[in-house]
Amino acid sequence: MSSLLGGLPQGNKEIKSLKAFSTAAERFEGAHVLCPGCAHSIIVREVLNATNDNLVVGASTGCLEVCTAIYPHTSWDCSWIHIGFENSSTAIAGAERANMALRRKGRIDPNTPEPKFVAFGGDGATYDIGFQWLSGCFERGHNMMYVCLDNEVYANTGGQRSSSTPIGASATTTPAGSHSYGEKQNKKDMIAIMAAHGSPYVAQVAPNKWKDMVKKIQKGFDANGPVYINAMSACTTEWKFPIHQTIEVSDMATDSLVFPLYEIIDGKELNITYRPKNIVPVRDYLGVQPRFKHLFKPENEYLIQEWQTRVDAQWEYLQRREEAKV
Amino acid sequence: MAREKAKRGKVSMYRNKRQMELNSVEVWDGNFANSHALRQASVDVVSAYPITPSTGTVEGYAAHNANGYVDGEMIMTESEHAAMSGCIGASAAGARAATATSSQGLALMVETLYQASGMRLPIVLCMINRALAAPLNVNGDHSDMYLANQSGWISIDACTPEESYDLVLCAFRIGEHLDVRLPVIVNQDGFLTSHKAQNVRPLSDDQAYDFVGDYKEVNSMLNFDKPVTHGVQTESDWHFEHKAKQNAAMMASPKVIEEVFEEYAKISGRKYNMIETYKTEDADIIIVCLGTTYQTAQVAADKMREEGVKAGVLMPRVFRPTQLDMLAEKLKGAKAVVCMDRSAPGGQTGLLYQDVAAALFNTSARPLLSNIVYGLGGRDINIENLKSIYTHAKAEVDAGKLDGAIQRFVGVRGPELKYYSVEG
Numbered sequence: 001m002s003s004l005l006g007g008l009p010q011g012n013k014e015i016k017s018l019k020a021f022s023t024a025a026e027r028f029e030g031a032h033v034l035c036p037g038c039a040h041s042i043i044v045r046e047v048l049n050a051t052n053d054n055l056v057v058g059a060s061t062g063c064l065e066v067c068t069a070i071y072p073h074t075s076w077d078c079s080w081i082h083i084g085f086e087n088s089s090t091a092i093a094g095a096e097r098a099n100m101a102l103r104r105k106g107r108i109d110p111n112t113p114e115p116k117f118v119a120f121g122g123d124g125a126t127y128d129i130g131f132q133w134l135s136g137c138f139e140r141g142h143n144m145m146y147v148c149l150d151n152e153v154y155a156n157t158g159g160q161r162s163s164s165t166p167i168g169a170s171a172t173t174t175p176a177g178s179h180s181y182g183e184k185q186n187k188k189d190m191i192a193i194m195a196a197h198g199s200p201y202v203a204q205v206a207p208n209k210w211k212d213m214v215k216k217i218q219k220g221f222d223a224n225g226p227v228y229i230n231a232m233s234a235c236t237t238e239w240k241f242p243i244h245q246t247i248e249v250s251d252m253a254t255d256s257l258v259f260p261l262y263e264i265i266d267g268k269e270l271n272i273t274y275r276p277k278n279i280v281p282v283r284d285y286l287g288v289q290p291r292f293k294h295l296f297k298p299e300n301e302y303l304i305q306e307w308q309t310r311v312d313a314q315w316e317y318l319q320r321r322e323e324a325k326v
Numbered sequence: 327m328a329r330e331k332a333k334r335g336k337v338s339m340y341r342n343k344r345q346m347e348l349n350s351v352e353v354w355d356g357n358f359a360n361s362h363a364l365r366q367a368s369v370d371v372v373s374a375y376p377i378t379p380s381t382g383t384v385e386g387y388a389a390h391n392a393n394g395y396v397d398g399e400m401i402m403t404e405s406e407h408a409a410m411s412g413c414i415g416a417s418a419a420g421a422r423a424a425t426a427t428s429s430q431g432l433a434l435m436v437e438t439l440y441q442a443s444g445m446r447l448p449i450v451l452c453m454i455n456r457a458l459a460a461p462l463n464v465n466g467d468h469s470d471m472y473l474a475n476q477s478g479w480i481s482i483d484a485c486t487p488e489e490s491y492d493l494v495l496c497a498f499r500i501g502e503h504l505d506v507r508l509p510v511i512v513n514q515d516g517f518l519t520s521h522k523a524q525n526v527r528p529l530s531d532d533q534a535y536d537f538v539g540d541y542k543e544v545n546s547m548l549n550f551d552k553p554v555t556h557g558v559q560t561e562s563d564w565h566f567e568h569k570a571k572q573n574a575a576m577m578a579s580p581k582v583i584e585e586v587f588e589e590y591a592k593i594s595g596r597k598y599n600m601i602e603t604y605k606t607e608d609a610d611i612i613i614v615c616l617g618t619t620y621q622t623a624q625v626a627a628d629k630m631r632e633e634g635v636k637a638g639v640l641m642p643r644v645f646r647p648t649q650l651d652m653l654a655e656k657l658k659g660a661k662a663v664v665c666m667d668r669s670a671p672g673g674q675t676g677l678l679y680q681d682v683a684a685a686l687f688n689t690s691a692r693p694l695l696s697n698i699v700y701g702l703g704g705r706d707i708n709i710e711n712l713k714s715i716y717t718h719a720k721a722e723v724d725a726g727k728l729d730g731a732i733q734r735f736v737g738v739r740g741p742e743l744k745y746y747s748v749e750g
Contacts, residue, residue, distance in 0.1 A: 054550040066559050074555035079547035081418050082557035083441050087411035094415025095547055097399040101370040101421055105397055136404035
C-alpha cells in the first residue's frame with residue numbers, strides 16, 4: 001500500500017478523529033436533496049471516507065439514487081452507476097469483471113492499484129426486489145462490497161412496507177388501524193442469509209457508532225470476496241422523528257439491541273462489536289418513533305413485550321454464537 | 327462441430343489467448359457461428375444466462391473459453407435480467423460486452439434493454455427468436471424480436487448461420503461507432519437457423535479482429551482521472567431531450583450501418599443491405615417477411631415466375647431503425663404487397679404491415695396491401711404455403727381489390743380467420 005494516487009496513500013485510511021474523518025477526501029458531496037436528518041448520507045460518507053482507493057460505486061433506485069444524481073448535477077466525485085431498482089449489485093459485478101478482463105488484456109496497467117467496488121441499495125432493493133441479484137453476486141464470489149441502507153421501509157415512494165419492516169410498524173401498505181396493529185411479519189434476517197452464502201465478511205453497522213463502522217468497512221475492503229454490510233439508517237421521514245434527532249434515535253436503536261452490532265467472518269465466526277453499558281428498553285426505542293405510537297394503546301401493549309422478548313432472545317443467541325466460535 | 331486446430335504458442339493481439347485456425351468453410355449452426363463471432367471480436371465480458379434455443383451460443387463460447395481461446399471474462403448469471411445488468415455494468419466500465427437470449431429471457435430482460443439503450447451502451451445481443459408464452463413454446467417465431475421493437479436497440483435480422491456470424495461482427499462496429507453508441511440485437515430464427523448446421527465461410531481470427539477493431543472507451547468508470555455518473559435521474563425538465571438525442575442517434579445510424587456493410591463486403595465478399603430484395607424490380611406481387619421465410623419465399627417466387635406471375639420478396643435486413651423511404655422506393659411499383667408477420671398481433675395489424683403502410687401512405691403508390699399472420703410457435707411455412715399466398719394475392723390483383731379483409735391467419739387449424747374487412 002505504498003503507491004500514490006492523488007497524493008493520498010492507497011488503501012484504508014488512518015482515522016484519527018471524527019473531525020478529520022468527516023472532512024477528508026470527500027467523494028460524496030453535500031450538495032444533494034436527501035431529507036435533512038437522513039442517515040443515508042452519513043453512512044455513505046463513512047463508507048467512502050474509510051478508503052483512499054479509487055472507487056466504483058453503484059446505487060439501486062431509491063432515496064440515495066434519486067437525491068444524488070439529478071441531471072445535470074451529481075453528488076458523486078467518483079465513478080458511479082445506477083441502472084434499476086434490483087440490480088445495483090450486478091451492475092457492480094459487471095464492472096468488477098470488466099476490471100479483471102481489461103487488466104488481463106493490458107488495457108488497464110495491471111500494476112496500478114485495484115479499485116474498490118461498492119454497491120448501495122435500500123432495504124427494499126436488498127431484502128425484496130434485488131434479493132436474487134444479490135444472492136447471485138455472492139454465489140459467484142465477486143470482489144465487491146454491498147451496503148444495505150436499512151431504513152426498514154420503501155421510503156423513496158412514501159413509506160410502503162418491505163420485508164425489512166419490523167412487526168408492528170405502521171407503513172402505508174400495512175397501516176395501523178382500528179382492526180390492525182400494522183405490519184404483521186417479523187423482519188427478515190438478512191445478515192444470517194448473507195453469511196450463509198459463505199461471504200468472507202458480513203456485518204451490521206450503525207452510523208452513530210462511527211469507529212465501529214469504519215473498522216468494519218475497512219475489514220470488508222480488506223476481505224477477498226463479496227462483503228455484505230447491513231447499515232441501520234434511521235429515517236426521519238418514515239420513522240417520523242424530528243430531523244435533529246437522527247443520532248439520538250440511532251443510539252437508542254443500538255443501545256436497545258434492536259440493532260445489535262456484530263460481524264460474521266467466513267460465514268462462521270461471530271463477534272459482537274458493541275456492548276451497550278446501559279441497555280435501553282425496547283419500549284423507549286419504540287416510544288420516540290410515531291410509526292409505533294399505536295403499539296402503546298392498551299390492546300397492543302403486548303406487542304411491545306413480545307418485541308422485548310425477541311430482542312433478549314436474539315442477544316442471547318448472538319452471545320452464544322460468539323462464545324461457540326463456530 | 328468445427329475442427330479446431332490450435333496453433334500452440336502463437337500469441338494473439340491480447341495476452342493469454344490462443345488463436346484458432348479455421349477452415350475456409352466450416353459447418354456451423356447459428357449458435358456456434360455466433361460463439362465464434364463473439365470469440366473473434368475479443369469480447370471483454372460475456373454476461374449470460376441459458377435459454378432454449380440460444381443456449382448454444384453461450385455454450386459454444388464457454389467451450390472456447392475453457393480451451394483458452396477467450397481472453398475476456400464470462401459471468402454466468404442467475405437470470406437474463408442479471409445477464410443484461412452485468413453487461414451494462416461492464417460496458418459502463420469500458421468493456422466490450424455481449425450476451426445471448428431468446429423469448430422469455432428477452433421478456434425478463436426488457437427493463438434492462440431500455441436502460442442499456444438509454445445509457446448509450448453498445449452491447450451486442452445475439453437473439454435466437456422464439457415464441458413468447460403462454461402457451462409455453464420453444465420454437466421460432468418473431469414475438470421476441472417484436473417485443474424489443476421500441477427498446478431503442480438497433481435490430482438486424484439474419485437468415486443463416488453465416489449471416490448471423492457476419493452480422494454479429496458488424497454489430498460491434500455499428501453499435502460502438504461514436505456517431506451511434508447504441509446497443510444492437512442480431513436476430514436469427516430459433517431452431518431453423520440456430521440448430522441447423524450449414525456452411526459458414528469464416529474470417530480468420532486476425533481478419534475478424536482487424537475488422538471489429540479495438541473497443542473505443544467512452545466515459546469508462548475505470549478511468550479514475552475523470553469520474554462519471556452513469557444512469558442519472560431526469561424528470562420532465564430533461565428526460566425528453568435525452569430520449570430525443572438517443573432517437574437521433576438511432577435515426578443517424580443507417581449511414582454508419584451502410585458504411586460497415588460496405589467495408590465488410592470488401593473483406594468477406596458478402597454484401598448486406600439495409601433492405602434485402604429478391605426480384606422486386608419488376609415484381610407485381612411482393613411478399614415482405616423476416617428470417618428464414620425470406621429464403622423460402624425466394625424459391626416460391628421463382629416457381630410463381632415459372633407460372634407467369636411476377637413475384638418478388640423483400641426483407642428489412644435492418645428491422646429497427648425502420649427505413650420508410652427505402653421501403654417505399656422498393657415497393658412503389660408493385661400491384662400487391664403482402665406483409666407477413668410471424669408474431670401474434672395482439673389485436674392489431676403486424677409490425678411489418680404497419681411499417682409498409684406507413685412507408686407507402688404518403689406516396690402515390692397504392693398497391694393492395696394485406697397482412698398475413700403465420701408460423702406462430704414454429705408452425706412450418708413451406709414453398710407451397712408461400713405459393714398459395716402469392717396465388718391469393720394474384721387473384722386479388724386480378725379482382726382489383728382485397729379479398730374482403732386486410733388481415734388473414736394462414737396455416738392455423740379451425741375456421742378461417744380474417745380481420746379488418748375492406749370493400750375495395
